[in-house]
Amino acid sequence: MKVFFSPNGSESDFYILSEYHIYTLLTITFTLIFVLCYAKYCNDLEKVNRLRLGLASSLILIEVSWHVWALIVGVWHINHALPLHLCSVGAILSIFMLLKRKYSIFEVLYFWAIAGSVQAILTPDLRGYNFPHFHYFWYFASHSMVILAVLWMLIVEKVRPTWSSLRKTVLVTILYALVVYPINVVTGGNYMLLMQAPVVPTLADFLDVWPGYIFWLPVVALLIATMCYLPFAIFDASRLNEKKEITT
Numbered sequence: 001m002k003v004f005f006s007p008n009g010s011e012s013d014f015y016i017l018s019e020y021h022i023y024t025l026l027t028i029t030f031t032l033i034f035v036l037c038y039a040k041y042c043n044d045l046e047k048v049n050r051l052r053l054g055l056a057s058s059l060i061l062i063e064v065s066w067h068v069w070a071l072i073v074g075v076w077h078i079n080h081a082l083p084l085h086l087c088s089v090g091a092i093l094s095i096f097m098l099l100k101r102k103y104s105i106f107e108v109l110y111f112w113a114i115a116g117s118v119q120a121i122l123t124p125d126l127r128g129y130n131f132p133h134f135h136y137f138w139y140f141a142s143h144s145m146v147i148l149a150v151l152w153m154l155i156v157e158k159v160r161p162t163w164s165s166l167r168k169t170v171l172v173t174i175l176y177a178l179v180v181y182p183i184n185v186v187t188g189g190n191y192m193l194l195m196q197a198p199v200v201p202t203l204a205d206f207l208d209v210w211p212g213y214i215f216w217l218p219v220v221a222l223l224i225a226t227m228c229y230l231p232f233a234i235f236d237a238s239r240l241n242e243k244k245e246i247t248t
Helices: 019-041 045-073 086-100 103-122 134-156 163-187 212-247
Strands: none
Touching (some): 019 103, 019 134, 045 134, 086 103, 086 163, 103 134, 103 212, 163 212
């Protein structure tokens, strides 16, 4: 138990797509499928609502547990522990989105989750806390819950993003980055990865060195967000073509 909650990093190194990583990804995938299938095909609306509220409550416990652990073992520091990363903000927004079923939150969170949280679990930055450390389980639970919350809105609540959602997300993200950047300067942090690329391999590795790195971040973010919307754009275009064929 002491090793599980230890403030020290794990002795073994973490490798992307290692055995533990693959097992973790499979567990996340099957859990998401099970929860979403149950919610979609359950005919008892009261049970579905209880499950939705239970997911929101679980996410609260997950996020609070990390800060409690970090404070107790002495690894909480203002330069990395504030909930300012997009995935951290996404976890907080997911709670409110699940509780209130807020479409306005979903519009932004869809792109943040698909572009950010999915990449986070595929190329995790675990800060040296590998399996079976508490931080390892917290990291994957937190990011996968954000993905689950977005898929819940898509599949169970049957909402979807629009081109307006994409524009809104780009604007919100840029404005948020303008707020976070001076916080990085004051705290010495790297929130939103504005100061440097993460140590693990990501798409950010193809960008310029800082400060040119900052210029390319929004460009890459826009491209990724557009790719996230592409399935809906293709679907809309196909339906439009079908309507034209019917009318002619």
